[in-house]
Amino acid sequence: MNGWSLFALSILLLPVFAGRAPSDTRIESVPRPPTDARTALYPSNREPLAPSPFAKLPIGAVKPRGWLRHMLRLEAEGFVGHLTEISRWCKAEGNAWLSPEGKGHSPWEELPYWLKGFGDLGYVLGDERVTREARKWIEGILSSQRDDGWFGPRSNLTNVGGKSDIWPNMIAMNCLQSYYEFTGDERVLPLMTKYFRWQASVPEEDFIVGSWQKVRAGDNLESIYWLYNRTGEKWLLQVAEKVHRRTIDWTGGVANWHGVNITQCFRQPAIFWMQTKDKTFRQAAYRNYDTVMGLYGQVPGGMFGADENCRKGYDDPRQAAETCSMVEFMHSFEMLTKITGDPLWADRCEDVAFNSFPASRTPDLKGLHYLTAPNMVVLDAKNHSPGVQNGGCMLAYNPHSYRCCQHNVSHGWPYYAEELWLATADGGLCASLYCPSEVTAKVAGGAEVTITEETGYPFGQTIRFRVMAPKPVRFPLYLRVPAWCKGASVTINGKPVEARPRPLSYLVIDRTWPAEADGDVVALTLPMRLAVRVWKNNKNAVSVDYGPLTFSLKIGERWKRYGGTDDWPAFEVHPTTPWNYGLALDADHPEESIQVTRPEGGPKTPGRAITFREPPILLKAKARKIPEWDLDRHGLVAVLQPSPARTSEPLETVTLIPMGCARLRISAFPTVSTSPDARAWTKPAGPPKPAYPTTASHCHGGDTADALSDGLLPKRSGDHAIPRLTWWDHRGTSEWVAYRFKQPRTVSEAEVYWFDDTGRGGCRIPASWRLLYQDGEQWKEVKLAGGATYALQKDRFNKVTFEPVKTRGLRIEVQLRPDFSGGILEWRIGPKPSP
Ligand SMILES: [Zn+2]
Numbered sequence: 001m002n003g004w005s006l007f008a009l010s011i012l013l014l015p016v017f018a019g020r021a022p023s024d025t026r027i028e029s030v031p032r033p034p035t036d037a038r039t040a041l042y043p044s045n046r047e048p049l050a051p052s053p054f055a056k057l058p059i060g061a062v063k064p065r066g067w068l069r070h071m072l073r074l075e076a077e078g079f080v081g082h083l084t085e086i087s088r089w090c091k092a093e094g095n096a097w098l099s100p101e102g103k104g105h106s107p108w109e110e111l112p113y114w115l116k117g118f119g120d121l122g123y124v125l126g127d128e129r130v131t132r133e134a135r136k137w138i139e140g141i142l143s144s145q146r147d148d149g150w151f152g153p154r155s156n157l158t159n160v161g162g163k164s165d166i167w168p169n170m171i172a173m174n175c176l177q178s179y180y181e182f183t184g185d186e187r188v189l190p191l192m193t194k195y196f197r198w199q200a201s202v203p204e205e206d207f208i209v210g211s212w213q214k215v216r217a218g219d220n221l222e223s224i225y226w227l228y229n230r231t232g233e234k235w236l237l238q239v240a241e242k243v244h245r246r247t248i249d250w251t252g253g254v255a256n257w258h259g260v261n262i263t264q265c266f267r268q269p270a271i272f273w274m275q276t277k278d279k280t281f282r283q284a285a286y287r288n289y290d291t292v293m294g295l296y297g298q299v300p301g302g303m304f305g306a307d308e309n310c311r312k313g314y315d316d317p318r319q320a321a322e323t324c325s326m327v328e329f330m331h332s333f334e335m336l337t338k339i340t341g342d343p344l345w346a347d348r349c350e351d352v353a354f355n356s357f358p359a360s361r362t363p364d365l366k367g368l369h370y371l372t373a374p375n376m377v378v379l380d381a382k383n384h385s386p387g388v389q390n391g392g393c394m395l396a397y398n399p400h401s402y403r404c405c406q407h408n409v410s411h412g413w414p415y416y417a418e419e420l421w422l423a424t425a426d427g428g429l430c431a432s433l434y435c436p437s438e439v440t441a442k443v444a445g446g447a448e449v450t451i452t453e454e455t456g457y458p459f460g461q462t463i464r465f466r467v468m469a470p471k472p473v474r475f476p477l478y479l480r481v482p483a484w485c486k487g488a489s490v491t492i493n494g495k496p497v498e499a500r501p502r503p504l505s506y507l508v509i510d511r512t513w514p515a516e517a518d519g520d521v522v523a524l525t526l527p528m529r530l531a532v533r534v535w536k537n538n539k540n541a542v543s544v545d546y547g548p549l550t551f552s553l554k555i556g557e558r559w560k561r562y563g564g565t566d567d568w569p570a571f572e573v574h575p576t577t578p579w580n581y582g583l584a585l586d587a588d589h590p591e592e593s594i595q596v597t598r599p600e601g602g603p604k605t606p607g608r609a610i611t612f613r614e615p616p617i618l619l620k621a622k623a624r625k626i627p628e629w630d631l632d633r634h635g636l637v638a639v640l641q642p643s644p645a646r647t648s649e650p651l652e653t654v655t656l657i658p659m660g661c662a663r664l665r666i667s668a669f670p671t672v673s674t675s676p677d678a679r680a681w682t683k684p685a686g687p688p689k690p691a692y693p694t695t696a697s698h699c700h701g702g703d704t705a706d707a708l709s710d711g712l713l714p715k716r717s718g719d720h721a722i723p724r725l726t727w728w729d730h731r732g733t734s735e736w737v738a739y740r741f742k743q744p745r746t747v748s749e750a751e752v753y754w755f756d757d758t759g760r761g762g763c764r765i766p767a768s769w770r771l772l773y774q775d776g777e778q779w780k781e782v783k784l785a786g787g788a789t790y791a792l793q794k795d796r797f798n799k800v801t802f803e804p805v806k807t808r809g810l811r812i813e814v815q816l817r818p819d820f821s822g823g824i825l826e827w828r829i830g831p832k833p834s835p
Helices: 003-012 066-077 080-086 110-125 128-142 154-158 167-183 188-201 211-216 218-231 235-246 259-265 268-276 279-296 323-340 343-360 403-418 705-709
Strands: 026-030 054-056 062-064 421-424 429-431 437-442 448-455 462-468 473-481 489-492 495-497 505-513 520-525 530-535 541-546 549-553 557-564 569-575 581-583 594-597 618-625 652-658 694-696 734-755 768-775 778-781 798-815 823-830
Touching: 054 323, 062 066, 062 110, 062 403, 066 080, 066 110, 066 403, 080 110, 080 403, 110 128, 110 167, 110 403, 128 167, 167 188, 167 211, 167 218, 188 218, 188 235, 211 259, 218 235, 218 259, 218 268, 235 268, 259 323, 268 279, 268 323, 279 323, 323 343, 323 403, 343 403, 343 473, 343 549, 421 437, 429 448, 448 473, 462 473, 473 520, 489 505, 505 520, 541 618, 694 705, 705 734, 705 823, 734 768, 798 823
Parallel strands: 429 473
Antiparallel strands: 026 505, 054 421, 062 437, 421 429, 437 448, 448 462, 462 520, 473 505, 489 495, 489 520, 530 541, 541 549, 549 652, 557 569, 581 618, 594 618, 618 652, 694 734, 734 798, 734 823, 768 778, 768 798
């Protein structure tokens, strides 16, 4: 009698308990997998490190299918798969990362950032071309080690005021770790060992100095433990202690408010906890997360507002997260899942992966932008500073730009794919992140099983696992039950079994899985329901969830090419339909005012049924426009005002689509009411208008000549908070900028505020300048008043007075300093025309 018959018989023999698990089957809901054992099947923490509840499976053990495979294929065909042709930092010729002597261009983070995801992309897809290309770079790194242990570009040895910069090598080690997990290449462990010997030899005060590496050295720590778990050399733990001592203190609180630093480093104490086993450290990662999200993450989508840094007062849902922050947050959550065994981290990973991350790139993964926000209604190439912190273009999709994100985005989906399944310490397997996939791995006793996972998740609620074992084998199967899920249920071979999995737990099915050609089928149903979250700290705005998905207003998109190349174009996306809606919700049962629907006729593209291109689920909601809600003076959706907003606009039915499918989006909605008690909103001042039409010999893409007469005044010459004109990247040239007047007017004074970003960029006060006026078709220089000079001062207006001229145009000519560019923040002229 085979296993299946035994199982069926046991059900038949227990009619009173129909629905109960078969007698040899243990089904229970546990908050964490056990940590009192150490898996012998896969590398995990050795003594004296705290035992790992989960171990990562070797790369290649998990084969992603369905939408994730589709995404990874797009990534291979998109800019990630072709960055050597697009990015100058990935140009092979003369690249420092390919040189055995570590000499050449691009020695810093960009190449390893890209390689880190690119290599894994090849490994998880089994893509020959990508794996071969990655191998070339890996060989370059492997060939570059010096006798003292240093590897990679030599310039990094003296990069920080004469001291070493180990930040780029931290990323390079991630590349090597994955490569080793995939190939077992015998050169990797000795290289890393020798490199950490070098780290041990650096005098303490010279080790990890300067900002980036000091903040981010938790990454280095993780690589040390990875190596220790494979070689067991105890001195490595002393290097780990030294690294921890030299890292900025993330245990006492959030040590730095840069978005990527937070997403990458908030976890650092939990990594070190594995060595100390003092729970203060583990707890600090939880607390860091809560601190940041409490202040800047009161928005849907799993991210927080840090459009470079978190800034006091910039916590509205229009504040965005950098693409680097998304992939680093996901990676941190994946690590913390394995370190703590807490399913909360996997929930948080899915939140970012489904709701925020997909919109960071174009649907074909051929372009990306720097910033993605829950409320974002236009993706143009304009400067939105200081509404977003950085000046210049941050929102349009461009595969040639955004330097760090352009390279670092590569690891988002490949790492995610590797973490779908994990090994448990008790010889089982855990479906940690749900996705169509197949896993082949060793379980208790060393038997190898294959489990296929079929599901429409996150767009569907049933997940079917088929367990295929060569012979009957007993092992526990762990299934994560997300926090949002009440009433999860499970069947084995179609028969319901009694299990009441609690939200935020693992359902364990521990049994002897029969040897069957077709295998046993476990079906898990995670009922998805509509839920409305109220963001009290964001003016009582609401967001609408359905299971793990959050929904956004569907906004019509007009894609407009603005640059790039024909093969790799850059696009702006503009709205074609109104977006200024608030939701009209039934206050007592908000979710009852919303309907779940599927698009008519199903998704249009066969084979792409479930992707983030074509939403397979739509919601219909009642809404009214709020006429006062508009763009503000920064050209961004105006910050929310209190809900409910008063409006007498007609009630309409609007469509909501999954946030991840929405390139333009409102995801944190005001609520609306016609009641006189509701709050009247005020209309924001719109984008500033230039006083005069302005032309220039040249203007950098992210800048605007309109900045000169927009009335926004700088605080200093290095002020990045307001729009500017720069002649970047023209250097050392003669340039000009001119005002045109509709009617001739009399002018006798002018004052110029020069842009100068010394310490940050390549713009300086020019070498000289002069002022001309239009006389007929000619431009003539003005006659300066007695004693007046063309001043060249920083941090102030440089005023000249001259003999009055009546003219239709005024022009500034500058001679830029050799090797430098220049720019102007504001240019005022006088006197004011008499009325
Ligand atoms: Zn970035």
